[in-house]
Amino acid sequence: MLERSTLCGLGVCAGIAAGPVVRMGRPVALPAPRAVFDPHAELSAARQALKAVSADLADRAAGAAGPARDILDALSMVADDPLLAETVEQHIAGGADAAHALARALDGQAAVLREGGGYLAERAADLEDVRDRAVAVVLGAPMPGIPDPGHPFVLVADDLAPADTATLDPGRVLALVTVRGGPTSHTAILARSLGIPAVVAVSEALSIEDGTLISVDGSAGTVRVGVDPREAGGPRIRVRQPIEPGRTKDGYAIPLLLNIGSAQDIRSDAEGVGLLRTEFLFLGRDDVPSVDEQRAAYGQIFGAFSNKKVVIRTLDAGADKPLPFLGLPAEENPALGIRGLRTASMLPDVLEQQLAAIALAASDTEADVWVMAPMVATAQEAAGFAVRARRHGLAKVGVMVEIPSAALRARRILKHVDFLSIGTNDLGQYTMAADRQDGRLAELLDPWQPALLDLIAACARAGREAGKPVGVCGEAAADPLLAAALVGFGVSTLSMAAAAVPGVGAALAERTRAECEQLAEAVLAAGSPDEARFLALPHW
């Protein structure tokens, strides 16, 4: 038992959280084989154990949804498998006791799946999970699984099994500490995608008693045992994680850029900025900021990214984000009204001044400044914007793809501009005719909607053909599972909030470029968001 000490491990998700420990049952160690006098009793014990495991998993499946349900359902079928039952019977006939017969049968099946490689090899971990559960039942030990003590807790485990990751509730689990695991293990990716502070490779972790108050520091990789009760139960502190360059497992670079809305969001360790929103300068004002004022404000941000790319977007305001000086009347249907680049036809001077300020600020600094326009619907609009921007000496001019018409005509648009940046939130809204503000339509706005993925893939293809970069900013780029598929489509950069970068980076590092392409192909063939997401999960 450990009291008041500090344990060291490997921090895989930054942040600090403190709370009472609840340990996940370590898989029961197999005792030494017993001499068997009554094979019938062993057989019946082994069969009952498999039945109990199957029933328990089926129950959990019934209470779960989406991919988690499928994983648990499939595991339940494995426990109930006739081939497995037959193998267990053979081992018992050969003189094994129930626990060893189960372990050998499941290990044997796991080995067969491992030989199959790829998808099947990943299933082998599921068989080990079923083995641990069945052996626990036979030995009268509690079945392993995520405990539910009825209050928030710090989960301490040997490692997490696929079925556990499907049922982990980030509302309950304050932090994760595991004995095994590494920076790109399943547990680490899950922790990052859920934003739960996590430390792996803490060898003594399971010797901390249940209920002990501990503090987990996912940045330092330390676990303090026996902290003050006042410290425990406090809010989870999210800490900045370092940003590292985006690479696939085989070293193919995918720059992970930031979406920023003001100088406050600057991170000097980032690879660059994929979306600099300029609304911050204009909001809450009655007049248009002068060229000088804009030049200074943009220059402050550009200056933080010397020799790095900064993609700045011209003013995206209008019916949906009203600004007094635009003087636009209220509209019935603002999302479909005068917004984004469309305001430029009514107020060309605002865009002219902004382009002038951007060009001046770019020449003041060493940043590699790219400029793009929001809400472009046609190739003519794109061409018009490109002419205006280039007149100011801006070398890299692109447009956002947020409207399905632009995605469908990406090839033609790329004849006029140097790059595309796909805004998946608006593109989703317009593709599915579903208001982004309406929570009831969340399912339609899922970034995994096949129609949205088709449009993204079409843009990426057009970019590859033209030899011009296509980036994604928006929620889709921040989803670690989807990011790999986007790379597989041929997307060249991903842009997201700083907090999402480590998770996406870890997910990309898990796959080679060829594997991303395979995933992309599978995801495009999927019939629904759930199916697509399911194909990307390292699971069933």
Place this chain on the structure above:
Amino acid sequence: MPQRTVVVGSTSGLHARPAALFVKAAAAQATPVRLRVGERPSVDTRSILAVLAQRVKQGTEVTLEAEGENADAALDALAGLLARNLDEEAEQHA
């Protein structure tokens, strides 16, 4: 022996959800049905482990075999299921 030859219709082949649905349906039949892929020995369709290990992809031709008085009904039911694209249907019902 009664048998049916079918081209597998599901996007993900006989993996994931379609495999699970197929094995469940096989277990519900009155008679055991075996699955043969190419020249490999046939396997019990009621075993998810055996079915997965066949690594059947969409578009693969497979043969179902059964004996006994309920054989034809069981074969028809399972062949019908294999021919459908269960991934797409799952999405329509979702």
